[in-house]
Every structure is written in C-alpha cells, then in structure tokens.
Amino acid sequence: MRKIILPGEKIADRKVIMEKTFVEGDSTFASVMGMINDEGRFIPLEGVYRPQPGDTVVGLVIGSRHAGFEVDLNLPSTGFISARDTRIRLNVGEMLMARIREASEGGDIDLTEVRRLPKGNIIAFPSAKVPRLIGKKSSMINMIKEQTNSDILVGNNGYVWMGENTDVPRVMNILERITQRAHLSGLTDDIAKALSS
Amino acid sequence: MEEQKLIVDGKRLDGRTPDQLRPIRIESGVLNSADGSAFIEWGGNKILCGVYGPRECIPRHEANPYRALVKCRYSMSPFASLEEHGRSGPSRRSTELSKIISEVFEKVIIAEEFPGTQIDIFIDVLQAEGGSRVASVTAATVALADAGIPMKDMVAGVAVGKAANVVVSDLGKEEDNLGQSDMPIAMAQRTKDILLLQMDGLLTKEEIEKALEMAEKGVNEVNALQIEALVKNYETALTEAKLKL
Numbered sequence: 001m002r003k004i005i006l007p008g009e010k011i012a013d014r015k016v017i018m019e020k021t022f023v024e025g026d027s028t029f030a031s032v033m034g035m036i037n038d039e040g041r042f043i044p045l046e047g048v049y050r051p052q053p054g055d056t057v058v059g060l061v062i063g064s065r066h067a068g069f070e071v072d073l074n075l076p077s078t079g080f081i082s083a084r085d086t087r088i089r090l091n092v093g094e095m096l097m098a099r100i101r102e103a104s105e106g107g108d109i110d111l112t113e114v115r116r117l118p119k120g121n122i123i124a125f126p127s128a129k130v131p132r133l134i135g136k137k138s139s140m141i142n143m144i145k146e147q148t149n150s151d152i153l154v155g156n157n158g159y160v161w162m163g164e165n166t167d168v169p170r171v172m173n174i175l176e177r178i179t180q181r182a183h184l185s186g187l188t189d190d191i192a193k194a195l196s197s
Numbered sequence: 198m199e200e201q202k203l204i205v206d207g208k209r210l211d212g213r214t215p216d217q218l219r220p221i222r223i224e225s226g227v228l229n230s231a232d233g234s235a236f237i238e239w240g241g242n243k244i245l246c247g248v249y250g251p252r253e254c255i256p257r258h259e260a261n262p263y264r265a266l267v268k269c270r271y272s273m274s275p276f277a278s279l280e281e282h283g284r285s286g287p288s289r290r291s292t293e294l295s296k297i298i299s300e301v302f303e304k305v306i307i308a309e310e311f312p313g314t315q316i317d318i319f320i321d322v323l324q325a326e327g328g329s330r331v332a333s334v335t336a337a338t339v340a341l342a343d344a345g346i347p348m349k350d351m352v353a354g355v356a357v358g359k360a361a362n363v364v365v366s367d368l369g370k371e372e373d374n375l376g377q378s379d380m381p382i383a384m385a386q387r388t389k390d391i392l393l394l395q396m397d398g399l400l401t402k403e404e405i406e407k408a409l410e411m412a413e414k415g416v417n418e419v420n421a422l423q424i425e426a427l428v429k430n431y432e433t434a435l436t437e438a439k440l441k442l
Binding site for chain 1: 233250251252253254262305307310311312313314342343344345346347348349350351385386387424427428431434435437
C-alpha cells in the first residue's frame with residue numbers, strides 16, 4: 001500500500017495546483033488525507049464535494065416554486081432548476097439527474113439538462129470515492145449493474161440512485177466494500193469476486 | 198494531600214516521570230451518522246467527538262459570505278467527574294471551552310473554501326481526569342481529518358505545569374487540583390504555532406521555557422498517535438483484503 005498522506009503534510013517542494021492542496025511559500029501541502037499516485041498527483045481519500053460546472057449530479061426535489069425547483073444535492077446549499085430552463089414539471093419528492101451549469105461562490109447551484117428518474121432509492125456515498133465507484137470508463141459501475149441486474153446511477157455529488165428492481169441490501173454491501181477499500185489497488189477484481197460469490 | 202507528596206523520588210502519583218504522558222488510545226471513524234468522528238482515551242479521560250459539515254448555517258444571519266463558521270460544543274456528561282465539573286448542560290466552563298476550541302480550529306481549517314456554511318464540532322466528555330480540553334482538541338483534529346474537512350495543519354495538545362516545584366507534563370487530576378500551575382497548550386504540528394495557551398497559577402520565565410520545551414515533546418508524541426489512528430482504518434482494510442484473497 002502506498003503511504004497515506006495527512007493534512008498539512010508536504011507533497012511537493014514546488015508550487016503545484018491540485019485539488020485538496022494548498023501552497024505556502026514555495027511548497028505544496030495536502031489539506032485532507034490522501035495518497036500520491038504514479039504520476040505524482042495527489043488523490044484525496046476523504047473530502048467534501050465542491051460543485052463544478054459540467055458535473056453530473058443526482059438529486060431529490062424538495063421545493064417547487066413559481067420560478068423553478070429546489071433540489072437537495074447532499075450539499076450545504078440546494079440546487080436550483082429554473083422553470084424557464086425546463087419543460088419538465090417536477091413534484092416534491094421526485095428524483096432527478098442533472099448537469100451543473102453554474103456554481104457560484106455564494107453557493108447557488110444552477111442545474112440544467114434535467115432528467116426525471118423513475119421511482120427508486122437515493123443513498124449517500126462518500127463523494128471523494130465516486131471515481132472508484134465509477135471506475136475506468138465506467139467499468140466498475142457497469143459490472144455492478146450487470147451482476148446485480150439493477151439500474152444504478154451515480155452523481156458526482158455522491159448521491160447514488162437505485163431503481164425499484166434493485167437488490168438494495170446487496171448493492172449497499174458492495175458500496176460499503178468499495179468505501180472501505182477505495183485506496184487499495186485491484187479493487188475491480190476484489191469487487192468482481194465479491195459479486196460472484 | 199500535602200503538596201510535597203505529589204512527587205516522591207522523582208516519580209509522580211501514578212508512577213510517571215515528570216515528562217511522561219499518561220497512556221493514550223485514539224480511534225477514528227467510530228460513529229456511523231457523523232461525517233467524521235473520533236474517540237480518545239487519555240489516562241482517565243474518555244472523550245467522544247463528532248464532526249458535521251460543512252452544512253447550512255443556522256441561524257442564517259450568522260453566516261459569513263467569505264468563510265465557513267467553525268462552531269464547537271463541548272459538554273460534559275453528568276457522570277464525567279465528581280464535583281461541579283459533572284454538571285451537564287451549559288455552564289460557564291463548557292461555554293469557555295467551546296469558545297477556545299472553536300478558535301483553535303478556525304486557525305487551521307481552510308474555511309474560505311465553504312463560504313456561508315458552518316462546520317460543527319461536538320465534543321462529549323464521558324469521563325474526565327484532568328487535561329480534558331487538550332484531549333478534546335486532539336480528538337477533534339482526528340475527527341476533522343476523518344470528515345475530510347481541509348486543514349492546513351494537524352493540532353495536538355498537552356497540558357504542562359508545575360507540581361511540588363517540578364515542571365511536569367500532562368497533569369493528572371490531583372496534580373491539576375493540588376499542583377502549583379497548569380498550562381494547557383495546543384500546537385499546530387507542522388508550523389509549531391501555539392493555538393491555545395491558558396494558565397492557572399504562576400510560573401517563572403525559566404519554568405515557562407522549560408514547560409514549552411516539554412509541551413513540544415509531548416505534542417509530537419500525541420501527534421504520532423493521531424496519525425496512527427487515522428492510518429489504521431486504511432491498513433485494516435488492507436489486511437482484511439489480503440486475508441480474503
């Protein structure tokens with residue numbers, strides 16, 4: 001296993017701009033726990049999701065107003081879908097997938113390309129580990145979907161939607177396993193084994 | 198108890214040398230529903246810490262549009278200790294400690310990343326035996342790292358002071374109550390900035406210099422345990438994975 005980096009640990013003797021790091025003087029330091037990969041990039045293991053334009057998110061409609069809809073995204077602030085922007089009429093309690101058009105510093109998150117999701121469940125997954133859950137070219141998530149024969153959608157915000165026909169306990173077990181082992185290599189093989197057993 | 202008996206033949210009441218710490222055990226990620234958590238046993242102290250956030254700031258008018266607020270709530274259980282410390286609910290003492298601990302973490306958390314939000318640190322002292330504020334700071338740092346809240350530094354604390362005319366590190370309950378001076382210190386690990394320093398009783402300039410030296414040594418030991426606690430969770434997963442393969 002690679003060495004685990006801790007908050008405040010130096011990761012480079014020069015100024016590098018990377019996610020979850022900060023520069024002080026001429027050096028770069030980690031701000032959360034993480035690891036360094038082969039290319040020398042810092043891979044955060046923990047962390048709070050910060051919305052970026054272009055990210056795909058899964059959300060839950062929690063408010064409907066004349067101007068649009070409010071969406072819970074597992075973030076301090078809610079997402080907003082302008083009624084001008086979409087023809088879909090959403091109801092409170094409905095689930096959706098959308099793209100972030102704009103995320104202001106003040107916390108306003110504008111959503112676009114809204115897709116209503118059928119009935120199902122939403123659970124929260126650690127957002128720092130979402131790349132591992134999706135895998136290279138979606139290999140991991142596709143494997144889980146095939147093996148468990150279910151509909152699963154993952155948002156960058158960490159919300160995971162599961163369709164009605166999903167074997168929820170089984171998928172939850174797999175997600176828990178990925179959370180615990182996201183920092184290990186050979187994760188896809190490990191999960192493949194867990195799925196076939 | 199007479200003051201002089203606090204130290205006999207260079208050994209303290211519990212058999213420690215002046216610069217020796219009590220046994221410390223830290224665990225991270227002990228709570229399921231908190232974003233980050235830690236449990237610390239430091240001598241007779243047992244402290245549980247949970248961290249939430251960043252989340253919506255309540256009340257809203259307190260929100261700072263430039264940075265996240267760091268809110269800390271330190272509280273002692275009714276059974277934490279004898280005497281007045283054991284009163285649960287808000288008290289003069291818990292208000293003071295909540296304030297100083299939140300000020301420690303305001304300095305290290307990169308709060309500018311989350312404007313308009315708040316980060317909550319909840320500290321519950323289940324059992325107290327002197328030095329609970331530094332143990333709380335130590336546990337809260339582990340919980341914050343576990344929650345993935347960006348920090349510029351890790352903070353560890355230790356109390357130093359004077360008992361029976363000897364400068365000692367990590368005062369226990371008797372030394373705290375009957376000793377001559379008690380100085381809790383929290384230090385940032387990388388920069389060695391002092392983020393918390395309080396003092397009861399009196400120390401001379403020379404004694405403070407010696408105490409600070411002792412504190413730095415103690416803080417380094419505590420920090421090593423913090424790191425061990427955080428890394429342990431990842432290593433456990435590794436051993437489990439190896440056993441299965």
